[in-house]
Amino acid sequence: MSSELLPVLRERWSPRAFDPAHHLSDQDADVLLEAARWAPSAGNSQPWAFHVARRNTPEWRALTEHLAGSSRPWASQASALVVNLSHVYVEDTDWEFSEFSIYDLGQAVAHMTIQAHSMGLSCRQFRAFDKDAVGRLLEVPPHWDVVTMTAIGRAPSEAERGPRASQRETAIAWPRS
């Protein structure tokens, strides 16, 4: 039996442009969150939270004020901005909530990204925003941390996009001496 790379993994890409006419429905937003929720995590600790702001809502406007100049042009075209948060400490302590909070957040965001691709949507994760300002805006308590944002929307067609950076040149197997 021969196995092939899942098309949803091979075809996923991170656009730098989104269709500003596309609207993300309530139902689609729910399915994206559901995909993240089903990700594996250490001891099923689920050390993640997501804040979804859809384009042209008041909270989206507040969020876009904190985007860097490098991300605003394309991120503000996306149908939604999702703030990805990690559960870093046990509340009111300096005890680590989980050794794998950031790693597991990565897994959950990957699930959301793959789900989005299966729905004809695309994601670009980014860090080009004022993290402290976003934390204040969302009233993030000290035991949680804003890690990244994901811009989610409808990307330009394949024909319109530039070449994808190859993943082929990186050593994947551990180089033994």
Added chain:
Amino acid sequence: MSSELLPVLRERWSPRAFDPAHHLSDQDADVLLEAARWAPSAGNSQPWAFHVARRNTPEWRALTEHLAGSSRPWASQASALVVNLSHVYVEDTDWEFSEFSIYDLGQAVAHMTIQAHSMGLSCRQFRAFDKDAVGRLLEVPPHWDVVTMTAIGRAPSEAERGPRASQRETAIAWPRS
């Protein structure tokens, strides 16, 4: 248009038992690594590496010596153990290689896990092993870090497994005050 959670995301689970008669082919191992390779990463930095040891090879035997008592019974039944490594520092410096090394490793492992499920295989990620000993065994240089292992193999059938822990009770949307 209604969207549904991808079956490969909903049906994935992390078994604690593997079929010790199942053999992972070279080709299947390659596809699993390929899936990880296509994961997104900050600036396409791909801050990950994977070391695959298939059951009953000499390197697998060396690796299993460093499993904790809690993981050995089921992890040593799996068809392969994959050591998941993160590129932490720029070589010969104390400069962080990427702010997102651990987060992106999580994304790559999630891709591998999802690919495995699509091939009829299952994964359980774990940390119950002697990390320093594994690092010495694999001659991991100081700018890389052993983060987790993944046991990959054929899981018992649905009928044989216990109930899956529900993911339903965790707040997913950020709780605003």
